Amino acid sequence: MFGRPLGTVLVIVEAAQLLSTIVHSAVPNWGESFATLSNLGYVACGIFFNYHLKPRTGTLGNPAFVMLFLGITSFSFHEEPVGHVQKHVLDITAGLLLVLHLACTATSAALTEMFSEISILRKHVDKIDTAFVLIFSSALLMLALLYSQIYANQLTFYLICAGSAALAAFFIRIRLSQCKRISIAITAFEFISVCSIAASAVMNQGELLGRTLRHATDPPFYDVYHGFWHLHFSLVIALLNLRFGDILEQTTQPVENQRHIIDSYFFDAVGLLTFFAQSITMLLMKELEAPLTAVRVVLWLFAVLQTAHVAWFAYLRAWRWRGRARTAPTLSDTLPFLNM
Secondary structure (H helix, E strand, O other), rough: OOOOOOOOHHHHHHHHHHHHHHHHHHHOOOOOHHHHHHHHHHHHHHHHHHHHHHHOOOOOOOOOHHHHHHHHHHHHHHEEEOHHHHHHHHHHHHHHHHHHHHHHHHHHHHHHHHHHHHOHHHHHHHHHHHHHHHHHHHHHHHHHHHHHHHHHHHHHHHHHHHHHHHHHHHHHHHHHHHOHHHHHHHHHHHHHHHHHHHHHHHOOOOOOOOOOOOOOOOHHHHHHHHHHHHHHHHHHHHHHHHHHHHHHHHHHHHHHHOOOOOOOOOHHHHHHHHHHHHHHHHHHHHHOOHHHHHHHHHHHHHHHHHHHHHHHHHHHHHHHHHHOOOOOOHHHHHHHHOOO
């Protein structure tokens, strides 16, 4: 299966969540500590993508700037949310910009792969990136001109952009699987997990879907659940953009230069499954109006699990750095039947 490991992105978001959880417990008087620091997921992923995706995506493909912009503006608003309408508008605008960028990037990557497989269209592949820069610019103009209407119908805007991105991402993920049996199973697991995390993130946001939570009326609950909206949405954006980068690399580079073949998915699967379970658990607790004590217990339970996953990541890195093996232990070493 072609594609880069997801481990680094998973660990980045896990680290952001761990820091948010520790500060949330250690500084209880900070009104929205968890929702504020959870934006480090956007910021850290943005910094990571600035170096990781730059060599292998087109003009539009790198999400570093929009993730940094959203993380910083949202951090600024939640750090002191009362009485700062302008900061809130900027925060909302950054979120709309991010999903718009995601939809354009996903469609651009999918069309690039599609054109590369059709002989009559192959010569036009290099024009897709330029075309989508113009499309994205036009969409930004429409966002600015129709901002009041879009602001009042944010959920519709999110669903349209997310729906188009999901369709393109499904096509891209199938293409990356190369139609091998185990790769298709991994593709299904990854796609279902990411979509489920995204859906629960939208519902945990507090004001878009499901039970409504507001800072003024439910401050401690809003802080935690809205923080998970930040963490899980940053994870989804990062994972999707990793796969968009994979398909662009597969399309534009010779096979001999495609060195990033996934030998092991076990570490990634454990991390992704933990986030999936966490997203569903937090969604159920929000909708069932679980008491705050139970929410904080579950918060720390997942913090312990993710600490173990981060430690596992550090061990695998140390294994490579110390030269004990060319690569870390693979999933096929652990479960030989996957070689079938």
